[in-house]
Each structure stands twice: as C-alpha cells, then as structure tokens.
Amino acid sequence: MNEGSKKTIRTLCFAVLGMFTFSFALVPLYNVFCEVTGLNGKIELRATNVKNIEIDNGRDVSVQFVSHNNEEMPWTFKPSEDNIQIKTGKYHTATFYVKNTTNKKMVAQAIPSVAPSNAAAHLKKLECFCFEQQELAPGEEALLPVRLIFDDELPSSINSVVLSYTIFDVTDYNDVEFTQHHNDDHHAGHEMEPSI
Amino acid sequence: MSAVIESHNHDDHHHGPTKGLTRWLYTTNHKDIGSLYLWFSFAMFLIGGAMALVIRAELFQPGMQIVEPEFYNQMLTLHGLIMVFGAVMPAFVGLANWLVPMMVGAPDMALPRMNNLSFWILPFAFLVLLSSLFMEGGAPNFGWTFYAPLSTTYAPPSVTFFIFSVHIMGASSIMGSINVIVTIMNMRAPGMTLMKMPLFVWSWLITAYLLIAVMPVLAGAVTMMLMDIHFGTSFFNAAGGGDPVLFQHIFWFFGHPEVYIMILPAFGIASHIIETFSRKQLFGYASMVWAMASIAILSFVVWAHHMFTVGLPLAAELFFMWATMLIAVPTGVKVFNWVTTMFKGSITYETPMLFAIAFVVLFTIGGFSGLMLAITPADFQYHDTYFVVAHFHYVLVPGSIFSIMAAVYYWIPKWTGNMYDERLGKLHFWLSFIGVNVTFFPQHWIGLAGMPRRIPDYALQFADWNMISSVGAFLFGASQILFLFIVLKTVMGGKKATPEVWEGSRGLEWTVESPAPYHTFTTPPKVN
Numbered sequence: 051m052n053e054g055s056k057k058t059i060r061t062l063c064f065a066v067l068g069m070f071t072f073s074f075a076l077v078p079l080y081n082v083f084c085e086v087t088g089l090n091g092k093i094e095l096r097a098t099n100v101k102n103i104e105i106d107n108g109r110d111v112s113v114q115f116v117s118h119n120n121e122e123m124p125w126t127f128k129p130s131e132d133n134i135q136i137k138t139g140k141y142h143t144a145t146f147y148v149k150n151t152t153n154k155k156m157v158a159q160a161i162p163s164v165a166p167s168n169a170a171a172h173l174k175k176l177e178c179f180c181f182e183q184q185e186l187a188p189g190e191e192a193l194l195p196v197r198l199i200f201d202d203e204l205p206s207s208i209n210s211v212v213l214s215y216t217i218f219d220v221t222d223y224n225d226v227e228f229t230q231h232h233n234d235d236h237h238a239g240h241e242m243e244p245s246i
Numbered sequence: 247m248s249a250v251i252e253s254h255n256h257d258d259h260h261h262g263p264t265k266g267l268t269r270w271l272y273t274t275n276h277k278d279i280g281s282l283y284l285w286f287s288f289a290m291f292l293i294g295g296a297m298a299l300v301i302r303a304e305l306f307q308p309g310m311q312i313v314e315p316e317f318y319n320q321m322l323t324l325h326g327l328i329m330v331f332g333a334v335m336p337a338f339v340g341l342a343n344w345l346v347p348m349m350v351g352a353p354d355m356a357l358p359r360m361n362n363l364s365f366w367i368l369p370f371a372f373l374v375l376l377s378s379l380f381m382e383g384g385a386p387n388f389g390w391t392f393y394a395p396l397s398t399t400y401a402p403p404s405v406t407f408f409i410f411s412v413h414i415m416g417a418s419s420i421m422g423s424i425n426v427i428v429t430i431m432n433m434r435a436p437g438m439t440l441m442k443m444p445l446f447v448w449s450w451l452i453t454a455y456l457l458i459a460v461m462p463v464l465a466g467a468v469t470m471m472l473m474d475i476h477f478g479t480s481f482f483n484a485a486g487g488g489d490p491v492l493f494q495h496i497f498w499f500f501g502h503p504e505v506y507i508m509i510l511p512a513f514g515i516a517s518h519i520i521e522t523f524s525r526k527q528l529f530g531y532a533s534m535v536w537a538m539a540s541i542a543i544l545s546f547v548v549w550a551h552h553m554f555t556v557g558l559p560l561a562a563e564l565f566f567m568w569a570t571m572l573i574a575v576p577t578g579v580k581v582f583n584w585v586t587t588m589f590k591g592s593i594t595y596e597t598p599m600l601f602a603i604a605f606v607v608l609f610t611i612g613g614f615s616g617l618m619l620a621i622t623p624a625d626f627q628y629h630d631t632y633f634v635v636a637h638f639h640y641v642l643v644p645g646s647i648f649s650i651m652a653a654v655y656y657w658i659p660k661w662t663g664n665m666y667d668e669r670l671g672k673l674h675f676w677l678s679f680i681g682v683n684v685t686f687f688p689q690h691w692i693g694l695a696g697m698p699r700r701i702p703d704y705a706l707q708f709a710d711w712n713m714i715s716s717v718g719a720f721l722f723g724a725s726q727i728l729f730l731f732i733v734l735k736t737v738m739g740g741k742k743a744t745p746e747v748w749e750g751s752r753g754l755e756w757t758v759e760s761p762a763p764y765h766t767f768t769t770p771p772k773v774n
Contacts, residue, residue, distance in 0.1 A: 055356055055432040062424045066462050073466025073496060077481060080492050120485070161484050167559055218485030 105139035105202055115144060116214040123219045124151050125158060125186075130193065138200040141176065145193045146215065150186035157221045158184045160194075165212045172204040173211070183220060262764050271366070274358030275764060276343045281661070282365050283340025284654070288730070290332030290372065291647075295723050297325040302685075302719040305712050308704050318702035319387035320379065326390025330508065331415045332372050334642065337650045338511040339364075339422045342450045344661065346426060348755040348762065349444045351435025351771045356428035357421075364421035371414035378404035389700060391501070394482035394493035398474045405475065409468045416461045423454035423461075430454075435754070437773035441532065444753050448535050449514030452542045456503045456510070459546075464500040467493065491556050498549035506545045509641060510538055512609075512649030513580060516602045518753070519656050520584050523599035524591030525750040530583040537576035537583075544573050554625045563622045570620040574613065581610055596748075597671030601652030604644055604679050612640030615690065630700075633693025639686045643722075644679075651678070654733065659747045663761030664740035670732050677725035684718025 113136055115129035126149040136142045150156055160180040164170040175181075179194035186192065200211075263269050263278065270282060300321045304312045313321070343361065347354055355361045378385040383402035386392070397405060430451045434443070443451075470481040470493075480486025482493045513534075521528040528534070550558060550566040558566075584606050593599070615637040619625050628634060651674075659665050688711035693699075697708045704712065743760040754773075758766050 051356070052432060055428050058428045058431050059357075059424060062427060062458055065458050066420055066424075069459055069462035070466055073463040073499075074470075076463075076466075076496055076499070077470075077492065080489070080495060159485050161487075167557070216484065220485050 104141065104199070108138035108140055108200075108202065109206075110135055111138055111200055111204065111208070112210040113144075114210065114212045115146070116212055117146060118214065118216040120216050120218045123158070123217055125149060125156070125217060126151055126191075127160075127215075127217045136200070138204055139202050141197060141199045143195050143197045145195050146179065147191070148184065148186070148194055148217070149191035150188060153188045155185065155187055155221075156219060158186070158217050159220045160184070160215045160217045163214045163216070165214070166208060168205060169200075169208050169211045172201045173213070174199050174201060180215065272362070274354070274362050276347050276355045276358070276361065277661075277762065277764065279355075279361050279365050280340045280342075280344030283336045283343060286365070286368060287333050287335075287337035287340060287650075288733075290328050290336070292726065292730075293376070294325050294328035294333055295726060297321045297328070299719060299723050301325065302716040304702055305704070306716040307713065308706055308709050310703055313702070315702045316384060316387060319389075319700070320385040322700055323386045323389055323392075324375070324379070327375065327386075328372070329642070330390060330504070331412075332368075334508045334646050334650070335419065336368060338450075338453070338508075338646075339419075341446075341511065341515070341650070341653055341657075342422075342426050345657065345755060346429055346447055346450060347433070348758065348766055349447050349753055350430060350433060350438060351754050351767045351773065352429055352433035353765060353768045355425050356433055357425045360421050361425055364418045364425070367414050368418050371411040371418065374407050374414070375411040378402075378407045381407070391497060392471070393497070394471060394474070394490050398471055398482055401475070406472065409472050412468045413465060416465045419457050419461050423457040426450055426454040427458070435767070435770040435773050441535070442773065444514075445517040445528070445531070445534055446511065446514035449510045449512075449538055452538050453507050453510045456507050456542055456545065460500040460503040460507075463496065464504075467496045467500065470496075491553075494553050494556060495549070498552045499546075501552065502549040503542070503545040505638075505641070506541055508646050509609075510542065512605065512646050513538060515649045515653045515656075516584060516605050519598045519602040519652055520587050520606075522656075522748050522751050523596060523602070524588045524593050526587055526591045527752075528583070529586040529589075530579070533579055534583055537579045540576040541573060544569065544576075548573065551620055551625075554622050555629045567620055567622045571617060574617055577613055581606060581613075596655075597666070597668060597675055598652045598656035600672065600675045600679075601648045601655065604675070605648045605652065608640055608644035608648070608682070612637055612642075612645055615640065628693065630698055631693040632689045632697045632699055635699050636686050636689035636693055639689070643686065644682050648678070648682075651729065656748075657755075658733065658736055659743035660755060660760050660762055662737050662740075663743055663759075664736050664738075665743050665747075666732055666736040666740065670728065670735075674725055674728045674732060677728065678722060681718050681722030681725055685715050685722055686718075688712075688715050688718075 112133060114133050115131065117127045117129055119125065119127055126147070128147055130145040130147055134142065134144065146160075148158075162178070162180050164173055176197040176199070178196040178198075180196070184192070184194065196213075198213075263273070263275065270278065273279060273282075300313060301318065304310070304318055343355065346352075375385075381402075381404045383404060385404055386397070386402065386408045388396035388401060388405075392408075397408075430443070430447055470479070473479040474481050474483060474488075480488040482488050482490050484490065517528055517534060548566055548570045550562060551570045554563060554566070588603075595603075615633065619628055619634065619637060655666060655671055692704075692708045692711045692715075695708065697704050745759050746756045747760060748756075754767070754771060755762070757771065
C-alpha cells in the first residue's frame with residue numbers, strides 16, 4: 051500500500067474518532083447553548099449570584115404557576131397560588147404545597163421550565179426547592195419555597211410568564227448517592243420549611 | 247497487504263475464485279464482496295417487505311384484526327430499521343464494491359481484508375436484531391427513530407441487543423466508507439482526474455464522507471442510551487438533569503445526512519443510465535458534482551426540520567425552514583440536468599431506463615412534498631401524519647430502491663455475462679410502478695386529512711384509501727418475487743452480453759469483457 055493510502059486511512063480514522071467525541075460534546079454544547087440563549091425554557095438548577103438587581107420602578111408581570119406529576123408520581127403537588135402579579139426588579143417568594151401520599155419514604159426532584167422561553171434568561175432564582183432533591187416520610191407534607199426575581203431586561207413584549215415544575219420520583223434512581231449526601235449535611239442549608 | 251499483491255504476482259494471471267463455500271467466507275475480491283452485499287440486501291428487502299405487508303394487512307380495514315398493537319409497533323420499528331440499515335445501505339455498498347474499482351481502473355478495493363470484515367459482521371448485526379423478536383418483552387417497539395425516553399425508560403429489555411446491533415452496523419458502514427474513500431482518492435488510473443470521475447464514483451465519494459461524519463454520531467447516541475439504561479447516567483432523563491429533546495437533536499444530526507446517504511448514490515446511478523439510453527453526453531457534469539456536494543454540506547444544517555413541533559424558538563424555526571428550502575436549489579439543478587440530457591436524445595426504453603425515468607419523476611414528487619413539509623407553520627399540521635409517511639416513502643422506494651433496481655438491470659449483463667429477459671424486466675417495472683403509486687399516493691390524502699402515523703387503528707373516514715393502499719402494497723411486494731426470478735434466470739443463462747452491453751455506454755467498466763473477469767485492471771488503463 052502506498053504512502054498516500056496510509057495517510058488517507060489515518061486521516062479518516064481520526065475523523066471517525068473526532069465525530070464520536072463530538073457526539074458527546076454535543077451534550078454540554080446543547081446545555082450551554084440553551085443557557086446562554088435561554089432557549090428551550092431551561093433555567094439553571096442553582097442559585098443566581100447574589101447581586102443587587104433590585105430596582106424601584108419595575109413594571110407589572112403576571113406569573114402563572116403550573117405543576118405536573120411525571121408518570122405515576124403519586125405525591126400531591128400544587129402551587130399555593132395559581133397566579134400572582136409581581137413587579138420586575140422585586141423579589142417575591144412563592145410556595146408549592148407537596149405531600150407524600152404513599153406509605154413509604156420517597157425522594158423527589160422537581161424540574162422547572164419557563165414559557166415563553168425567552169423569559170428564562172431574565173428569571174433569576176435566589177432559592178428554589180428545585181435546586182435539591184426532596185425527601186418526605188410517609189404522609190409528610192411541606193411547603194416548598196421559590197424566591198424569584200425578573201431582571202429589568204425582560205423583553206417588553208412579555209407581560210405574562212408561566213413557571214412550570216414537573217416532579218419526578220427519584221427514590222430508586224440514585225438512592226446511594228442521595229443517602230450519602232443526606233447524611234453529610236442533614237439540615238444544613240435545607241431550605242424546606244417545617245411541616246405545616 | 248503486500249503479501250496479497252505478491253501472491254498475485256506468483257499466481258497465474260487468470261486464476262479464478264476458489265471453489266466451495268469458503269470462497270465466500272474468505273473472499274477479498276471486490277466483485278465477490280459486492281455480490282454478497284447485494285444478495286444480503288435483497289434478503290433484508292424481502293424480510294423488511296414482509297413486515298411492511300403485516301402492517302398493511304392490519305391497516306386493510308379499521309379496527310384490530312390480525313396482530314396485537316404491541317406486535318404492530320415491533321413490525322413498524324423493525325421494518326424501518328431493516329429497510330434503512332439492512333436493505334438500502336448495503337445495496338449501495340454492494341454496488342460501490344462492484345463498480346467503483348472498475349470505474350476508476352483499480353484492481354480491487356484499497357483494503358480487501360477489511361472489506362471482507364465489513365460485510366461479514368453485517369449478518370450478525372441483523373441476526374441479533376431479528377432475534378429480539380423472540381425475546382421476552384418482544385422486539386424494539388419505539389419506531390426506527392428510537393426517541394428517548396421511549397427507547398430508554400419505556401423500552402423492552404431487548405433494547406440492549408438493538409443497541410449492540412446498531413453498533414455493529416455502524417462499524418460496518420464506517421469500514422466500508424473508509425475503503426471507498428481510500429480507493430477513490432489513491433487508486434484511480436493515471437489520467438483520471440477528480441473531475442473526470444464517473445458520477446457514480448463522485449456520488450459515493452460524497453456519500454462516504456457523510457457516513458464518516460455521522461455514523462460515529464449515531465454510535466454516540468446509542469452509547470448514551472446504553473449508559474442511561476444500564477449505568478445510571480441521565481443524558482436523556484429530565485429527572486437527573488438530562489433532556490429528551492437533546493436525543494432528538496443528536497439523532498437528527500445523524501438522521502438528516504443519513505437520508506442523503508440513501509439518495510446520493512441513486513443520483514449517480516440515474517445520471518449514468520439516462521446518459522446511456524439518451525445516447526447523449528450527460529448535460530452539466532460539473533454542476534452535477536457541485537450540486538451533490540452542496541446537498542451534502544446543507545444536510546448538516548437542516549436537522550431540526552424534523553423537530554418543528556418540539557417548541558423551537560421562532561428564529562430556529564425560520565432558519566431551519568429556509569435552510570431546508572435551499573436544498574431544493576441543487577436538487578432542482580440535478581433534475582433539470584437529467585431532463586435536459588433526455589431532451590432531443592435518441593431515447594430507447596429498456597428496463598433500466600424505465601426505472602431511471604420513474605426515479606426522476608417520482609423522486610421529484612417526493613421532493614415537492616418535502617418542500618411542503620419544510621414550511622414550518624404547515625408542518626404543524628403535517629407532523630406525524632401519513633403525509634410524512636407518503637413523503638419519505640416516495641423518496642425512498644421509487645427513489646433509492648428504484649435506482650438500485652435500475653442499477654441491477656443496467657449492470658447485471660456486466661456481472662453475469664448474460665442479458666436479462668427484457669420482456670419480464672418491463673413487466674417487473676410496470677407492476678412495481680403501479681404498485682408503488684397505488685400504495686403511497688393515497689397516503690398523501692389520508693395524511694392531509696389527519697390520519698396519524700404509527701397507529702394500528704384509524705377512524706372510519708380513512709378506510710377506503712387505506713384499503714387501496716394495502717392492495718398496492720401487496721402488488722408491489724409480489725412483483726419483487728418476479729424480480730428475484732428475473733435475476734436468478736439471468737445468473738443461470740440468457741443471451742450473451744457484449745463487452746459494451748449497451749449502445750453508447752461510456753466508462754471503463756464497459757471496456758472489459760462480459761462477464762467481468764475475476765481480476766480486472768491488474769495493470770491500470772490509460773485515461774485520456
């Protein structure tokens with residue numbers, strides 16, 4: 051086989067490996083792309099750096115809260131208020147009521163989504179129950195808080211925003227990891243309010 | 247590699263194939279491997295076709311009569327996977343094996359032993375896939391697009407075997423494409439510059455590059471599925487921070503170039519056949535090459551037109567709509583060139599030409615329904631209806647598959663040394679032509695009227711056209727048995743073919759005798 055063929059083969063093998071790597075690189079690229087552009091209604095699952103984005107002359111925005119149970123997740127999960135009026139640049143705390151209706155200990159994870167999607171980049175959360183998993187004993191209930199603010203750059207065409215949470219049953223999903231995490235910092239930084 | 251070449255020098259120049267079954271098992275001859283690929287793909291075509299007939303039999307009347315819905319879903323999934331990865335792609339690789347070395351004046355493919363490997367792993371891939379039918383929980387049932395979480399959280403246990411078989415198919419395709427590219431780039435006869443290459447060679451060079459680019463992405467997608475299912479990762483699981491929509495992006499980043507992988511070699515075949523039977527030089531050779539290259543490049547930036555309804559932002563919907571419509575320009579150039587080649591030609595209508603003309607006409611119909619689907623707001627209605635089914639079957643059946651049949655009729659005298667039975671060939675064409683249109687044209691209408699795809703039952707108002715469609719499907723299916731008969735008859739005997747076979751045939755493969763000797767161009771020909 052001549053040198054030219056060997057060179058072509060080498061190049062092609064690298065291309066194959068490169069494209070295989072690229073397919074995995076698509077995962078972080080996709081998330082970064084969604085976060086930067088706020089497309090897909092994705093919001094970060096961690097608190098925004100605390101900096102002063104509060105202002106006084108904000109405009110009115112209507113926020114609707116929606117809750118979903120994924121698949122056969124048996125918990126009761128609903129917003130305390132369906133609809134609130136808030137001003138941009140002002141913090142507001144909303145709560146979701148949650149109850150473990152089963153007779154076994156369960157762990158849940160809530161995943162947020164924002165519509166319209168271009169509002170996502172302007173919705174900042176200081177704290178949210180979606181930042182961590184929730185563990186409830188049988189029959190236990192709780193009020194889960196989310197502390198949010200819209201920055202002043204929210205496009206003027208947006209007067210109404212839907213903040214939706216889907217709650218997933220993750221009890222069996224990563225049991226070991228959770229138990230470990232749970233024992234490490236029990237109650238430390240636990241944002242869940244005491245049972246009502 | 248050098249050992250192979252040395253042994254050729256020692257042997258008698260005219261030595262033929264070894265005898266017996268091991269000939270096929272151990273062969274490194276591009277013609278043998280080409281035949282293996284073609285027979286394998288025909289077997290898969292019949293199996294996938296039988297599954298299509300199960301689907302059409304169930305849809306003959308509304309209500310559930312023949313199969314359970316779960317089994318219907320398995321048939322639907324396997325039909326798609328087998329036709330795409332088992333029938334169309336291996337058939338084109340088989341044609342490439344037979345023709346590319348002869349067309350560029352090379353003695354064989356560049357990597358003959360890898361060529362043997364890339365074929366012989368394929369039967370195992372499909373054995374694994376088909377064996378899942380007999381496993382607990384049944385075969386994959388999530389559609390050939392295997393969207394997560396259908397193919398992860400809700401998949402039957404056999405999904406792991408499906409993933410394994412896709413890995414093998416991918417490895418086979420990647421090895422095949424490396425072989426084709428190395429052969430074309432390094433083993434052309436002296437004087438054959440890139441822009442003198444036959445268009446089938448050009449079409450396969452571009453196809454092979456597409457395969458190199460996207461088959462690893464498919465391998466990545468199924469690997470992520472495997473990790474989600476067995477290793478607790480959350481690539482596509484929202485509960486763990488993943489995103490099911492990400493699966494669709496990765497899948498279609500592979501999937502859209504994949505559909506051009508299944509049509510570009512057809513463009514090459516149609517160009518050769520139309521040129522020969524019009525007895526004119528092909529109109530616009532250079533523009534044909536550039537059109538194929540532009541289609542290939544554009545195929546990487548249109549994937550999200552399969553996903554208009556997932557909730558893309560307006561800017562993305564517009565971008566993917568316009569990028570998709572842009573593909574109509576190079577495709578239109580090709581159709582224009584084919585028609586212009588025929589214009590004022592001395593056309594005769596032998597079977598390959600009939601298939602090639604039907605290809606141009608019916609592929610164009612499929613292209614037009616593709617343009618309709620590209621219109622984002624309209625797609626919200628068409629999405630996941632039978633209109634989509636009609637569209638992609640028009641580009642794949644009378645597109646890719648007609649081109650493969652045209653190629654078989656066109657080159658089989660070169661392969662076997664015998665002419666096929668022209669009368670039976672024409673009969674096969676007309677039965678297939680009528681069958682394909684009766685099957686798929688009514689699906690446009692029931693799709694526009696709102697019949698969803700992938701559902702085993704339907705509302706009463708769709709009953710008439712579904713019945714007609716099923717009748718067409720059985721006609722088309724039965725006519726392929728005739729095709730098998732014609733091919734076998736030609737292999738057994740028939741009128742002897744001359745080296746040039748067709749009046750006015752052009753290209754190096756027609757300069758060797760018919761049937762083509764076991765070894766051709768051991769000394770490279772001179773190309774002016």
